[in-house]
Amino acid sequence: MINEQYLAMLSNKSVIRELSEYATRRGKEVGYENVFDFSLGNPSVPVPDSFNESIEKLLKEEEPVKLHGYSPSLGIPEVKEKVAASLTERFGIPYTGNLIFPTSGAAGAIAHALRAVTKPGDEVLVFAPYFPEYVPYINTTGARIKVVPADMENFQINFDAAEEAMTENVAAVLINTPNNPSGVLYSVETLEKLALLLKKKSAEYGHNIFLISDEPYREIIFDGCKAPYPAAFYDHTLVCYSFSKSLSIPGERIGYVAVNPTCEQAENLVPMMGQISRGIGHNCPSSVIMLAMAENVDKTADLSVYETNMNLFYNLFVELGFKVVRPGGTFYIMPKALEEDDVMFCKKALQYDLVFVPAGGFGAPGHFRIAYCTDTEKVERALPRIRQFVEECYPNR
Amino acid sequence: MINEQYLAMLSNKSVIRELSEYATRRGKEVGYENVFDFSLGNPSVPVPDSFNESIEKLLKEEEPVKLHGYSPSLGIPEVKEKVAASLTERFGIPYTGNLIFPTSGAAGAIAHALRAVTKPGDEVLVFAPYFPEYVPYINTTGARIKVVPADMENFQINFDAAEEAMTENVAAVLINTPNNPSGVLYSVETLEKLALLLKKKSAEYGHNIFLISDEPYREIIFDGCKAPYPAAFYDHTLVCYSFSKSLSIPGERIGYVAVNPTCEQAENLVPMMGQISRGIGHNCPSSVIMLAMAENVDKTADLSVYETNMNLFYNLFVELGFKVVRPGGTFYIMPKALEEDDVMFCKKALQYDLVFVPAGGFGAPGHFRIAYCTDTEKVERALPRIRQFVEECYPNR
Numbered sequence: 001m002i003n004e005q006y007l008a009m010l011s012n013k014s015v016i017r018e019l020s021e022y023a024t025r026r027g028k029e030v031g032y033e034n035v036f037d038f039s040l041g042n043p044s045v046p047v048p049d050s051f052n053e054s055i056e057k058l059l060k061e062e063e064p065v066k067l068h069g070y071s072p073s074l075g076i077p078e079v080k081e082k083v084a085a086s087l088t089e090r091f092g093i094p095y096t097g098n099l100i101f102p103t104s105g106a107a108g109a110i111a112h113a114l115r116a117v118t119k120p121g122d123e124v125l126v127f128a129p130y131f132p133e134y135v136p137y138i139n140t141t142g143a144r145i146k147v148v149p150a151d152m153e154n155f156q157i158n159f160d161a162a163e164e165a166m167t168e169n170v171a172a173v174l175i176n177t178p179n180n181p182s183g184v185l186y187s188v189e190t191l192e193k194l195a196l197l198l199k200k201k202s203a204e205y206g207h208n209i210f211l212i213s214d215e216p217y218r219e220i221i222f223d224g225c226k227a228p229y230p231a232a233f234y235d236h237t238l239v240c241y242s243f244s245k246s247l248s249i250p251g252e253r254i255g256y257v258a259v260n261p262t263c264e265q266a267e268n269l270v271p272m273m274g275q276i277s278r279g280i281g282h283n284c285p286s287s288v289i290m291l292a293m294a295e296n297v298d299k300t301a302d303l304s305v306y307e308t309n310m311n312l313f314y315n316l317f318v319e320l321g322f323k324v325v326r327p328g329g330t331f332y333i334m335p336k337a338l339e340e341d342d343v344m345f346c347k348k349a350l351q352y353d354l355v356f357v358p359a360g361g362f363g364a365p366g367h368f369r370i371a372y373c374t375d376t377e378k379v380e381r382a383l384p385r386i387r388q389f390v391e392e393c394y395p396n397r
Numbered sequence: 398m399i400n401e402q403y404l405a406m407l408s409n410k411s412v413i414r415e416l417s418e419y420a421t422r423r424g425k426e427v428g429y430e431n432v433f434d435f436s437l438g439n440p441s442v443p444v445p446d447s448f449n450e451s452i453e454k455l456l457k458e459e460e461p462v463k464l465h466g467y468s469p470s471l472g473i474p475e476v477k478e479k480v481a482a483s484l485t486e487r488f489g490i491p492y493t494g495n496l497i498f499p500t501s502g503a504a505g506a507i508a509h510a511l512r513a514v515t516k517p518g519d520e521v522l523v524f525a526p527y528f529p530e531y532v533p534y535i536n537t538t539g540a541r542i543k544v545v546p547a548d549m550e551n552f553q554i555n556f557d558a559a560e561e562a563m564t565e566n567v568a569a570v571l572i573n574t575p576n577n578p579s580g581v582l583y584s585v586e587t588l589e590k591l592a593l594l595l596k597k598k599s600a601e602y603g604h605n606i607f608l609i610s611d612e613p614y615r616e617i618i619f620d621g622c623k624a625p626y627p628a629a630f631y632d633h634t635l636v637c638y639s640f641s642k643s644l645s646i647p648g649e650r651i652g653y654v655a656v657n658p659t660c661e662q663a664e665n666l667v668p669m670m671g672q673i674s675r676g677i678g679h680n681c682p683s684s685v686i687m688l689a690m691a692e693n694v695d696k697t698a699d700l701s702v703y704e705t706n707m708n709l710f711y712n713l714f715v716e717l718g719f720k721v722v723r724p725g726g727t728f729y730i731m732p733k734a735l736e737e738d739d740v741m742f743c744k745k746a747l748q749y750d751l752v753f754v755p756a757g758g759f760g761a762p763g764h765f766r767i768a769y770c771t772d773t774e775k776v777e778r779a780l781p782r783i784r785q786f787v788e789e790c791y792p793n794r
Contacts, residue, residue, distance in 0.1 A: 001514075001516070001568060001604045001605070002513060002514050002661065002662050002665070002666070002669070003512060003513055003514065003515065003516050003669065004516070005516070006512065006513060006669040006672045006673055007662070007665060007669055009669075009672040010665060010668050010669065010672065042466060042467055043462070043466070044462060045462070046461040046462055047461050047465050052456045052461070055452065055456060055685075056453060056456060059449045059452060059453060064443040064444050064449070064645075065440070065441060065442070065443055065645065067648070068444050068645065068646040068647070068648050068649055069439060069440070069647060069648050070439055070641075070647045070648055071648050103678070104501065104678065104679065104680065105678075105680060107675075107678040107679075107680045108678040108679070108680070109678070110678060111676070111677055111678025111679075112678065115400060115403065116399060116400055116403060117398075117399050117400065118400065119398075119400050119401070119402070133675060136672070136675040136676050137675065137676065137678070139676070140673075140675070140676025140677070141676070171398060207398045208398070244467075248461075248462065248465065249465040250465070250466060250467045251464070251465050251466050251467055251468050251681070251683070251684030251685075252465055252683045252684060252685060253680065253681060253682065253683050254683075264399065265399050265404070268399070268404060268407060269399070271407050272399070272400065272403040272404055272406075272407065273403075275403045275406040275407065275533070276403055276537075278504075278530060278533040278534065278537070279508070279533050279534065279536070279537025279538070280508055280537070280677040280678065280679070281500070281501065281502075281504040281505040281506070281507060281508025281509065281534070281677065281679065282501065282504075282505070282508075282677070282678065282679065283501065283502060283504045283505070283650065284648070284650060285650065285683070286648065286649045286650050286651075286682070286683040286686050287648030287649060288452075288648075288649060288685075288686070289683050289685070289686070
């Protein structure tokens with residue numbers, strides 16, 4: 001008999017996907033340029049030329065049986081060493097190649113990291129607002145997600161709620177900074193307090209609680225800031241990274257897990273992920289993509305458009321009287337809606353061909369998310385439409 | 398706390414990998430050309446040029462944001478349609494794009510197919526001799542592998558044992574033809590008998606038993622035969638395919654699941670695999686690789702060397718008095734060892750720098766496997782060494 005659990009999941013359609021499908025249908029009616037679809041987080045800038053050039057060079061110069069042959073099950077050693085050297089150079093942590101596990105994007109990284117440091121029945125703590133895909137990511141491992149309510153003032157961590165939630169069954173904490181959906185960057189103070197809490201609770205329960213840090217937006221940082229690196233604050237950290245946003249190659253599925261040298265069982269965790277791969281059918285990312293990534297590990301696409309767009313949205317929302325936290329990075333902003341029901345707010349916006357995502361599903365009810373990974377020209381055309389929507393629907397805001 | 402199950406797996410080293418590591422060490426001592434390493438099943442012929450040309454063309458001609466962008470979660474529609482059309486043309490089954498799920502090789506395909514048609518606690522039947530990776534593939538889903546002893550005469554299916562093993566808890570049967578490790582191709586008669594048994598037991602237990610057909614060696618067929626296509630024999634079949642061997646690109650991790658149009662819940666199975674992907678972190682193969690595969694779906698590398706090598710080995714083993722079944726495909730042959738203990742036999746062979754794999758771990762005790770995916774020149778140089786080993790160690794065979 002087929003698996004009823006997965007069959008049942010088919011009827012739970014993602015709100016984001018439904019909105020995006022609506023936008024596509026509406027685009028066919030009125031022209032796609034007239035639908036302001038800010039629902040999906042798809043990078044909108046091209047890959048750096050050097051990435052494609054690396055692939056072309058590999059195809060030309062490498063011996064094909066070797067180039068396209070099986071990778072070692074823990075990843076290509078030179079690739080792992082280049083990633084380790086880059087992280088060490090940038091963040092001062094002495095990573096080595098054996099602590100790096102190349103994966104198919106951040107989703108693959110999280111799938112391995114979660115399975116390595118939890119067992120069925122354990123709980124994994126997530127702080128709202130959070131990426132809703134964490135629910136299937138965590139719950140299909142056999143562990144269970146436990147959501148800590150948001151700090152609704154500034155979308156840092158609600159530490160009172162976190163302390164209460166961190167019971168003995170919590171094996172790991174999964175964070176995402178800069179954050180989807182809020183765009184907020186966890187501050188040094190937040191990361192220090194989190195590390196203190198993890199140490200305290202680990203000592204109290206007699207086992208280390210692991211920190212899994214999901215960082216696909218690490219390179220999209222605004223206002224000239226340097227983003228604090230979570231692994232520098234807590235020993236038992238596994239960083240999950242994706243090049244989807246930094247190199248603008250989400251379809252190529254490339255990322256990694258980086259295990260802190262100070263992490264419990266550090267030297268065993270990557271080999272364990274190799275074992276996990278056998279069961280979940282992962283078995284390394286594509287060789288060509290892995291090698292091309294390694295040659296471009298410190299490069300990024302031109303990400304400046306995201307900051308330009310953020311400023312346009314942020315300034316408008318402030319001007320219109322919205323309560324909104326200024327994003328520190330990503331390509332998201334999450335203002336407070338102008339009525340309590342965020343779904344109703346977004347439905348009204350749809351009448352103006354403005355596609356926003358209600359943030360209740362992200363654990364931030366009463367808010368809405370805008371993904372501004374689009375041309376600035378489109379953002380500029382959207383601004384008067386937003387103003388019109390707000391002034392007509394919420395004249396007394 | 399880290400996951401003890403995966404930690405424990407680290408101490409179970411694969412015999413094949415240990416032998417291969419031995420061969421590498423020995424190669425450093427005496428020169429790699431003097432070690433006859435027939436342990437690993439790595440394709441030895443180059444990819445067809447057209448595959449690399451397809452990648453180069455995609456990089457040159459496609460708009461980069463689209464080319465490297467997220468694929469739809471069930472795979473790129475044009476890719477799915479090309480695969481379906483090719484299978485329909487070749488095997489006469491009316492596949493459509495929505496029945497094809499692109500995956501990261503056969504391992505990814507099996508990971509999805511197994512989870513779609515079993516639930517934790519179910520049993521999955523496997524016929525010896527079998528690929529030992531099936532153990533972690535199956536057991537990490539929550540289902541349990543159940544091995545049916547081999548038909549030691551011809552390595553088709555031992556139907557008496559199969560009938561006995563097919564109890565009510567069996568949700569799926571996983572087959573592999575042409576077979577690793579034996580090289581044997583299941584005959585039309587075998588596939589007909591298997592289909593009859595599956596129908597009978599499905600009726601008896603009131604639920605369909607699914608057939609998962611793992612076919613990475615489908616295109617490596619000898620003696621001008623046409624390989625019977627298992628899905629044509631039984632409605633409820635999921636084909637798991639990999640281009641690793643046919644296109645000689647195992648490192649690129651590309652394959653698919655093809656769901657029979659007549660399969661129970663056919664139209665839901667691929668969307669269910671999309672849900673499974675979210676949990677196991679798979680989320681589509683690389684876009685560039687998927688698109689290049691689609692343009693080369695009917696091509697193969699020059700696979701003729703495998704048949705040449707098979708004939709050299711087969712003829713020698715027959716001449717030396719071995720009991721050996723003639724392979725119908727793959728790049729494996731599995732003769733009966735000249736003593737009961739296959740590990741001891743292989744250890745003696747190692748003294749002659751002949752690296753064979755004892756087949757006890759494949760469910761064929763008393764046999765050994767040779768992987769002849771090497772240059773023919775190396776096979777030719779190995780033959781006198783094998784003769785010497787056999788004549789010196791087993792003079793009275």
